[in-house]
Amino acid sequence: MAASDVTSDVTAQSAATPFSTLIRTASKEQHEEAETSAFMSHLLGGRLGVDAYRRYTEQLWFVYDAMESAADGLRADPVAGPFIDPGLFRLPSLRRDLDHLHGGTDWRTRVRPLPATGAYAARIAELARDWPGGYVAHHYTRYLGDLSGGQIIRGKAEQTWGFARKGDGVRFYVFEEIGNPAAFKRAYRERLDALPLDDLEKQRVVDECKRAFALNTAVFRELGEEFPASA
Numbered sequence: 001m002a003a004s005d006v007t008s009d010v011t012a013q014s015a016a017t018p019f020s021t022l023i024r025t026a027s028k029e030q031h032e033e034a035e036t037s038a039f040m041s042h043l044l045g046g047r048l049g050v051d052a053y054r055r056y057t058e059q060l061w062f063v064y065d066a067m068e069s070a071a072d073g074l075r076a077d078p079v080a081g082p083f084i085d086p087g088l089f090r091l092p093s094l095r096r097d098l099d100h101l102h103g104g105t106d107w108r109t110r111v112r113p114l115p116a117t118g119a120y121a122a123r124i125a126e127l128a129r130d131w132p133g134g135y136v137a138h139h140y141t142r143y144l145g146d147l148s149g150g151q152i153i154r155g156k157a158e159q160t161w162g163f164a165r166k167g168d169g170v171r172f173y174v175f176e177e178i179g180n181p182a183a184f185k186r187a188y189r190e191r192l193d194a195l196p197l198d199d200l201e202k203q204r205v206v207d208e209c210k211r212a213f214a215l216n217t218a219v220f221r222e223l224g225e226e227f228p229a230s231a
Protein backbone atom coordinates (compact mmCIF):
# COMPACT_ATOMS: atom_id res chain seq x y z
CA MET A 1 0.00 0.00 0.00
CA ALA A 2 1.36 3.44 -0.83
CA ALA A 3 2.16 5.57 2.20
CA SER A 4 -0.33 8.20 0.99
CA ASP A 5 -3.18 5.66 1.21
CA VAL A 6 -2.70 5.27 4.91
CA THR A 7 -4.39 7.55 7.40
CA SER A 8 -1.77 7.06 10.04
CA ASP A 9 -2.10 7.83 13.72
CA VAL A 10 0.64 10.40 13.25
CA THR A 11 -0.82 12.34 10.33
CA ALA A 12 -4.39 12.06 11.65
CA GLN A 13 -3.35 14.11 14.68
CA SER A 14 -2.08 17.63 14.70
CA ALA A 15 1.64 17.94 14.11
CA ALA A 16 1.78 19.63 17.51
CA THR A 17 0.50 16.55 19.36
CA PRO A 18 3.24 15.32 21.69
CA PHE A 19 4.47 11.84 20.83
CA SER A 20 3.60 10.57 24.33
CA THR A 21 -0.04 11.55 23.73
CA LEU A 22 0.00 10.00 20.30
CA ILE A 23 1.29 6.63 21.47
CA ARG A 24 -1.15 6.53 24.40
CA THR A 25 -4.15 7.45 22.25
CA ALA A 26 -3.20 5.09 19.45
CA SER A 27 -2.89 2.10 21.78
CA LYS A 28 -6.03 2.81 23.81
CA GLU A 29 -8.13 0.13 22.14
CA GLN A 30 -5.44 -2.53 22.51
CA HIS A 31 -5.06 -1.52 26.15
CA GLU A 32 -8.73 -2.16 26.78
CA GLU A 33 -8.51 -5.49 25.01
CA ALA A 34 -5.56 -6.60 27.18
CA GLU A 35 -7.19 -5.28 30.34
CA THR A 36 -10.49 -7.05 29.71
CA SER A 37 -9.03 -10.37 28.49
CA ALA A 38 -10.65 -13.35 30.20
CA PHE A 39 -7.43 -14.28 32.00
CA MET A 40 -6.89 -10.77 33.42
CA SER A 41 -10.55 -10.40 34.36
CA HIS A 42 -10.53 -13.72 36.18
CA LEU A 43 -7.21 -12.96 37.86
CA LEU A 44 -8.46 -9.59 39.09
CA GLY A 45 -11.82 -11.09 40.02
CA GLY A 46 -10.13 -13.53 42.40
CA ARG A 47 -11.32 -16.47 40.34
CA LEU A 48 -7.95 -18.12 39.73
CA GLY A 49 -5.60 -20.07 41.95
CA VAL A 50 -2.09 -19.04 42.82
CA ASP A 51 -0.83 -21.57 40.23
CA ALA A 52 -2.22 -19.30 37.49
CA TYR A 53 -0.54 -16.28 39.03
CA ARG A 54 2.73 -18.23 39.23
CA ARG A 55 2.51 -19.25 35.59
CA TYR A 56 1.80 -15.63 34.60
CA THR A 57 4.80 -14.44 36.64
CA GLU A 58 6.96 -17.01 34.86
CA GLN A 59 5.94 -15.49 31.53
CA LEU A 60 6.97 -12.05 32.77
CA TRP A 61 10.37 -13.51 33.63
CA PHE A 62 11.00 -14.42 29.99
CA VAL A 63 9.80 -11.05 28.72
CA TYR A 64 11.98 -9.08 31.14
CA ASP A 65 14.94 -11.34 30.55
CA ALA A 66 14.77 -10.37 26.85
CA MET A 67 14.25 -6.70 27.69
CA GLU A 68 16.91 -6.31 30.35
CA SER A 69 19.65 -8.56 29.04
CA ALA A 70 19.70 -6.27 25.97
CA ALA A 71 19.77 -3.07 28.04
CA ASP A 72 23.52 -2.72 28.48
CA GLY A 73 24.14 -2.90 24.74
CA LEU A 74 21.65 -0.07 24.13
CA ARG A 75 22.91 2.37 26.75
CA ALA A 76 24.85 4.48 24.21
CA ASP A 77 22.14 4.40 21.55
CA PRO A 78 20.72 7.89 20.82
CA VAL A 79 17.12 6.61 20.63
CA ALA A 80 16.91 3.78 23.20
CA GLY A 81 19.76 4.92 25.46
CA PRO A 82 17.83 7.61 27.39
CA PHE A 83 15.27 4.97 28.42
CA ILE A 84 17.75 2.51 29.92
CA ASP A 85 17.37 2.94 33.65
CA PRO A 86 18.56 0.26 36.10
CA GLY A 87 16.07 1.69 38.63
CA LEU A 88 13.34 0.12 36.52
CA PHE A 89 14.87 -3.34 36.16
CA ARG A 90 12.43 -6.06 37.13
CA LEU A 91 14.48 -9.24 36.82
CA PRO A 92 15.88 -9.26 40.39
CA SER A 93 12.36 -8.79 41.78
CA LEU A 94 10.91 -11.44 39.49
CA ARG A 95 13.60 -13.87 40.64
CA ARG A 96 12.63 -13.31 44.29
CA ASP A 97 8.91 -13.60 43.52
CA LEU A 98 9.41 -16.84 41.64
CA ASP A 99 11.67 -18.28 44.36
CA HIS A 100 8.81 -17.58 46.75
CA LEU A 101 6.08 -18.87 44.45
CA HIS A 102 8.00 -22.09 43.79
CA GLY A 103 9.35 -22.49 47.33
CA GLY A 104 12.92 -22.73 46.05
CA THR A 105 15.21 -21.99 43.15
CA ASP A 106 14.79 -25.14 41.02
CA TRP A 107 12.28 -23.36 38.75
CA ARG A 108 15.20 -21.52 37.15
CA THR A 109 16.22 -24.58 35.16
CA ARG A 110 12.75 -26.11 34.79
CA VAL A 111 10.54 -23.25 33.68
CA ARG A 112 9.51 -22.96 30.00
CA PRO A 113 7.79 -20.10 28.16
CA LEU A 114 4.38 -20.53 26.55
CA PRO A 115 4.61 -20.34 22.73
CA ALA A 116 3.16 -16.80 22.76
CA THR A 117 5.71 -15.75 25.38
CA GLY A 118 8.53 -17.22 23.30
CA ALA A 119 7.36 -15.17 20.31
CA TYR A 120 7.07 -12.03 22.46
CA ALA A 121 10.57 -12.41 23.94
CA ALA A 122 12.03 -13.19 20.50
CA ARG A 123 10.52 -10.01 19.09
CA ILE A 124 12.09 -7.92 21.85
CA ALA A 125 15.48 -9.57 21.34
CA GLU A 126 15.25 -8.98 17.57
CA LEU A 127 14.42 -5.29 18.04
CA ALA A 128 17.18 -4.81 20.58
CA ARG A 129 19.58 -5.98 17.87
CA ASP A 130 18.05 -4.31 14.81
CA TRP A 131 15.80 -1.37 15.65
CA PRO A 132 16.15 0.71 18.84
CA GLY A 133 12.91 2.64 18.10
CA GLY A 134 11.00 -0.64 18.21
CA TYR A 135 12.69 -1.53 21.48
CA VAL A 136 11.44 1.78 22.93
CA ALA A 137 7.87 0.85 21.91
CA HIS A 138 8.17 -2.33 24.01
CA HIS A 139 9.91 -0.52 26.83
CA TYR A 140 7.03 1.95 27.04
CA THR A 141 4.36 -0.74 26.83
CA ARG A 142 5.84 -2.73 29.69
CA TYR A 143 7.32 -0.32 32.19
CA LEU A 144 4.70 2.41 32.02
CA GLY A 145 2.02 -0.26 32.25
CA ASP A 146 3.66 -1.90 35.26
CA LEU A 147 3.92 1.47 36.99
CA SER A 148 0.21 2.12 36.33
CA GLY A 149 -2.18 -0.84 36.10
CA GLY A 150 0.45 -3.04 37.73
CA GLN A 151 -0.42 -1.46 41.04
CA ILE A 152 -4.01 -2.67 40.71
CA ILE A 153 -2.78 -6.20 40.01
CA ARG A 154 -0.48 -6.08 43.07
CA GLY A 155 -3.32 -5.10 45.38
CA LYS A 156 -5.52 -7.88 44.05
CA ALA A 157 -2.74 -10.46 44.30
CA GLU A 158 -2.04 -9.54 47.94
CA GLN A 159 -5.73 -9.77 48.73
CA THR A 160 -6.42 -12.99 46.83
CA TRP A 161 -3.37 -15.10 47.68
CA GLY A 162 -2.25 -13.47 50.94
CA PHE A 163 1.18 -12.16 49.94
CA ALA A 164 2.73 -9.71 52.38
CA ARG A 165 2.08 -6.13 51.29
CA LYS A 166 4.78 -5.27 48.72
CA GLY A 167 6.59 -8.46 49.77
CA ASP A 168 7.72 -11.73 48.22
CA GLY A 169 5.35 -12.75 45.44
CA VAL A 170 4.50 -9.19 44.38
CA ARG A 171 7.92 -7.51 44.35
CA PHE A 172 7.68 -7.27 40.58
CA TYR A 173 5.08 -4.52 41.08
CA VAL A 174 7.14 -2.62 43.64
CA PHE A 175 9.52 -0.08 42.15
CA GLU A 176 11.72 0.59 45.19
CA GLU A 177 13.92 3.05 43.33
CA ILE A 178 11.10 5.13 41.84
CA GLY A 179 10.07 7.38 44.72
CA ASN A 180 7.29 9.21 42.92
CA PRO A 181 5.67 7.20 40.10
CA ALA A 182 3.58 10.14 38.86
CA ALA A 183 6.68 12.33 38.51
CA PHE A 184 8.56 9.46 36.92
CA LYS A 185 5.81 8.96 34.33
CA ARG A 186 5.83 12.68 33.55
CA ALA A 187 9.60 12.62 32.98
CA TYR A 188 9.25 9.44 30.92
CA ARG A 189 6.69 11.12 28.66
CA GLU A 190 9.11 14.03 28.21
CA ARG A 191 11.72 11.53 27.05
CA LEU A 192 9.22 10.13 24.56
CA ASP A 193 8.44 13.64 23.34
CA ALA A 194 12.15 14.37 22.86
CA LEU A 195 12.76 11.31 20.67
CA PRO A 196 14.66 12.36 17.53
CA LEU A 197 12.21 10.72 15.08
CA ASP A 198 10.45 11.92 11.93
CA ASP A 199 6.73 11.29 11.37
CA LEU A 200 7.23 8.06 9.46
CA GLU A 201 9.44 6.64 12.18
CA LYS A 202 7.00 7.80 14.86
CA GLN A 203 4.26 5.87 13.08
CA ARG A 204 6.46 2.78 12.96
CA VAL A 205 7.03 3.04 16.72
CA VAL A 206 3.28 3.46 17.34
CA ASP A 207 2.61 0.39 15.20
CA GLU A 208 5.19 -1.57 17.18
CA CYS A 209 3.50 -0.49 20.40
CA LYS A 210 0.22 -1.92 19.09
CA ARG A 211 2.09 -5.10 18.26
CA ALA A 212 3.49 -5.18 21.80
CA PHE A 213 -0.06 -5.05 23.17
CA ALA A 214 -1.12 -7.80 20.76
CA LEU A 215 1.78 -9.96 21.95
CA ASN A 216 0.61 -9.47 25.53
CA THR A 217 -2.96 -10.34 24.61
CA ALA A 218 -1.72 -13.53 22.94
CA VAL A 219 0.04 -14.54 26.16
CA PHE A 220 -3.19 -13.89 28.11
CA ARG A 221 -5.09 -16.02 25.59
CA GLU A 222 -2.76 -18.98 26.13
CA LEU A 223 -2.82 -18.50 29.90
CA GLY A 224 -6.62 -18.38 29.70
CA GLU A 225 -6.67 -21.72 27.90
CA GLU A 226 -4.43 -23.27 30.55
CA PHE A 227 -6.35 -21.71 33.45
CA PRO A 228 -10.07 -21.32 32.89
CA ALA A 229 -11.81 -19.63 35.83
CA SER A 230 -12.52 -22.02 38.68
CA ALA A 231 -15.45 -20.30 40.37
Ligand code: HEM
Binding pocket: 020, 023, 024, 031, 034, 035, 036, 040, 044, 140, 141, 142, 144, 145, 146, 148, 149, 150, 152, 153, 213, 216
Ligand atom coordinates in the same frame (compact mmCIF):
# COMPACT_ATOMS: atom_id res chain seq x y z
C1 HEM B 1 -6.00 -5.63 34.20
C2 HEM B 1 -4.95 -5.14 33.68
C3 HEM B 1 -4.66 -3.67 33.56
C4 HEM B 1 -5.15 -2.61 34.23
C5 HEM B 1 -6.18 -2.63 35.35
C6 HEM B 1 -4.53 -1.42 33.71
C7 HEM B 1 -4.76 -0.16 34.13
C8 HEM B 1 -4.07 0.96 33.76
C9 HEM B 1 -4.23 2.29 34.32
C10 HEM B 1 -5.20 2.65 35.43
C11 HEM B 1 -3.38 3.10 33.70
C12 HEM B 1 -3.16 4.58 33.98
C13 HEM B 1 -3.80 5.41 32.92
C14 HEM B 1 -3.36 6.85 33.05
O1 HEM B 1 -2.43 7.16 33.82
O2 HEM B 1 -3.93 7.67 32.33
C15 HEM B 1 -2.66 2.29 32.73
C16 HEM B 1 -1.70 2.78 31.91
C17 HEM B 1 -0.95 1.99 31.06
N1 HEM B 1 -1.09 0.63 30.85
FE1 HEM B 1 -2.40 -0.56 31.73
N2 HEM B 1 -3.67 -1.79 32.72
C18 HEM B 1 -3.72 -3.16 32.60
C19 HEM B 1 -3.05 -3.94 31.74
C20 HEM B 1 -2.06 -3.49 30.91
C21 HEM B 1 -1.28 -4.31 30.03
C22 HEM B 1 -1.42 -5.83 29.89
C23 HEM B 1 -0.41 -3.49 29.39
C24 HEM B 1 0.63 -3.86 28.38
C25 HEM B 1 1.48 -4.83 28.58
C26 HEM B 1 -0.65 -2.14 29.87
C27 HEM B 1 0.04 -1.02 29.46
C28 HEM B 1 -0.18 0.24 29.92
C29 HEM B 1 0.58 1.41 29.50
C30 HEM B 1 1.70 1.42 28.48
C31 HEM B 1 0.10 2.50 30.21
C32 HEM B 1 0.60 3.92 30.16
C33 HEM B 1 -0.26 4.79 29.27
C34 HEM B 1 0.34 6.19 29.20
O3 HEM B 1 0.16 6.92 30.15
O4 HEM B 1 1.00 6.50 28.21
N3 HEM B 1 -1.65 -2.18 30.78
N4 HEM B 1 -3.10 1.00 32.80
